[in-house]
Amino acid sequence: MRHTPGPWRVNDWGEPEYLDGMRAQYTIEARGDDRTAVVFEQDDARLIAAAPELLEALVGLVDYHDTDEEELPEVTAARVAITKATK
Numbered sequence: 001m002r003h004t005p006g007p008w009r010v011n012d013w014g015e016p017e018y019l020d021g022m023r024a025q026y027t028i029e030a031r032g033d034d035r036t037a038v039v040f041e042q043d044d045a046r047l048i049a050a051a052p053e054l055l056e057a058l059v060g061l062v063d064y065h066d067t068d069e070e071e072l073p074e075v076t077a078a079r080v081a082i083t084k085a086t087k
Helices: 042-064 073-086
Strands: 008-019 022-030 034-039
Touching (some): 022 042, 034 042
C-alpha cells in the first residue's frame, strides 16, 4: 500500500486557522510532525486518523473470511472499500 504509514493522530490547533476562506482547526499527523491532512471538522479528523488501522483491520477480516463458500454481501462490500482505498 502506498499511503503514509500509521499511526496517524489528530492535532487540534486550538484556534481555527483560515485556509481559502474556510475555518480549519485540525490536522492529521503521521510519523512525527508530517502533516498528512488539514481538516475542518473534529469528527472527520477522528475518522481520517483512524483510516490506516481501519484499512488494516478490514483487510484482515476479508482474509479471514476468504473461503470457497458463497461470499457474504458484507465481505463483498469490504473488498470494494479496500479497492477504493488502495487503487
